[in-house]
Amino acid sequence: MFYDVSLYISLSIFGLGLIYKISTWFVRSIGINSNDINTSTRVLAAIKGVFGSILSAKIFTLIRVFIVDVLFQARILKEDYLRWVMHMFIFWGFMLLLLMHAMDSIITEPLFSEYASTLNPFMFLRDLFGLLVIIGIGIAICRRFILKVPRLNTNAMDHYAIIILAIIMLSGVFLEGLKITSFTKYQEMVEEYAGIDDEDELRALESLWVAKFDVVSPNVKGPFDEEILEQGKELHEMGCASCHSLPIWAFTGYAVAKITKPFALGLDRANIHNLFWYIHFLACFFGLAYLPFSKMFHIFASPVSLLVNSVADRGRSAPANIATIQVMELDACTHCGTCSLRCSVAVALNKIDNINILPSEKMVFLKAYASKKDLDDEGLKAIQEGIYLCTNCDRCTVVCPSGINLRDLWFSVREEFIREGPSVPLVLSPFSFYRGLNRQDLDPDYYKKPLDEAQRVIAEKCELMNKPDKVVPLTPINKEFKNRIDISSQSNTYSYCFSCENCTTVCPVVENYENPQDALGLLPHQIMRSVGLGLTDLSIGSNMLWNCLTCYQCQEHCPQGVKVTDIFYELKNLAINETHAA
């Protein structure tokens, strides 16, 4: 009764959870793609897209991907053999346990008329599948906590997934082991199936089960007479053998039985096997009910992501579908850390303390953000930096075992975060190159906004830039500022400058403008002199810095060996630090 009630409760939570989670794919939005597309449009587009793909030649791609990437998980194999073994063991072990063991009354019994859970090959296979899962969990624990795979972060959801799986598996093994030695269980079975009343016969059967089937009895103890065992064997073959193979075939439970044998009578009297029965099925039901809300939901979302992304792309698919796919992909992420391991810029984390630099952690952030959408200034700044500090090298997309199109997700989400809130200094770096290459996919009204904003914030804080008429006392020289221009040994070469203006003359940027000072502020030689005079605002406030190509013409042509371009780099570092620090 309790079993049935809890089963139906967990099944209904699971079912409703599934419906809820899938509905969020069509309701929630992330990035710039989805803002003005309503749910019904998205649902219709999805239906059209699914049928359009199934009823076209794309069906062959889908079948191939389903076999190669979903069932065989080739994308994990390509990345890491150990991880592939881990995941295949857990996936196949658990799936087969689910079908053959947990759902035996629906699947295994109708298929095999002679089925009994304690009969080979079913008993042996159950333990084999269980062992696969346990080995898989062992590898997972080893990877996350002992091997400490680089850049593999473990959060609460990862702990939960490992713990719930481990509880289910271990309680199952202990349950099986304690049932082998349990005298109470033995008696129940005899009463129900043996049909023996005679005291001697009962004793003979019991003796056989103690001798061969590892039951621990309070009444009989070995060694036994061959005769009694022979009699017991006859009785066994009449009443029990059709449902029971030797317990050694249930090798994981058998190991537990052997270990716990000395205390078996006490454990049996305390009804401990029953306790494990409750733990086992309640853990299963809890896992089932919580599945849609945990990272285990990837069992559904990752295959969807792999399949959908094998036939969709940003250029050709309906925008409504891209919006839906990008929300779905957040659920497909298993937090496996492959993207972070291969990320081209993850090394930045050794210097910059911002976990959002790692793609796997951006996904964690985006999952939470998509459901709530609230964010304080600190959080926004961190995600802005994390999401802009990316060279768009595509490695994360290429290696993602769930087939998530991270390239397009980043592109879309990056826009959402840099349009709003505090200015992002990193937009004034070559990290913007990819954005420039793809500007035709962006709203022209917003394209320049983050760039203008970042330059405005810097210029605004440089008072002298805004007051060209202000009289500046040149003595005493601002030593404090000059001391800060010492990031590298080359930076103090500015003091060799004698204002010959060669740098400015050869600069292709200066040459490009009719009135360069209007467009650029101070010109290269003027900036060198400002540094020499210790004028902070004039040194770091000019647009010239952000319009420098870094073509090194100035530096190459300086007769005094002033490292003009390199000093520009360092002034840009300073400008960002001075104006964008919290």
Added chain:
Amino acid sequence: MMKFALFLGCNIPARVQQYDMSARAVLDMLNVDLVDIREFNCCGYPMRNSDFEAFVLFSARNLALAERKGLDMVTLCKCCFGSLKKADHLMKEDTSLRDKINSLLAKEGLSYGGSIEVKHFLSVLHKDIGISALKEKITGGFKDLKIATHYGCHALRPSDITQFDNPTAPVLFDQLVEVTGAKSIDWPLKLECCGAPLLGINDDLSMDLTQKKMVDGKQSGADYLCVACPYCQLQFDTVQDMMISIRGTDHKLPSILFPQLLGLVMGIEGKALGIDMNQIDISGIEAFLS
């Protein structure tokens, strides 16, 4: 047999795969063995504006990885080349910086001792393999083909660091182009920047500079631009194509990557060189083959 760690950087695998394909095809025929180090990361070039030390850290990690394998590095990208050379120089000359960076690298069990050399693809062809050895491998040749050779800033300058060629009168790339039978023309803006470093920051300025170069190349009689850097290639290919719709200017001066040009006269199939992967069609160049 020469052996190098191949440093691809970020743009090539994502957006200029034909450069990777064609360079490998050419180097393979020249018996150069390339080793891929999967742990390589970004060279640090995009970090230079915002965080000097992070830039050096990025580059130094790559140098350390190659050093651990005992291999010199060859880069295809000139911005990667310039950054790696700069960081290599700093790690060798500036001891306090080196200690600081190595202590950051130590978190991953790495450290850079300064024992390897960073080379650009063109230098390997010119200096390590040599013009005469190249000529031996050439089966065909271009006739009447005029090429505007674009050197790329970060290989040429700062010359004390990159030591690529004479910064004001370089010949290395011209000589390589002429090995193919093509003529490397004189053009006034040959040594100027392609504009790519400002794309995404100041597109108008970036495209102004690109436009000037293309007008100059065309006026000087070039049939094609030739480059050996993914940034320059994206600028002269993808951005030139984009400028047709944004600016209404069509210069019809397509850009070819040097290993594509060289590969064609070494008898390598156009498909293996990714000739069809450029944004602007360059298939017409095969008509110049004699």
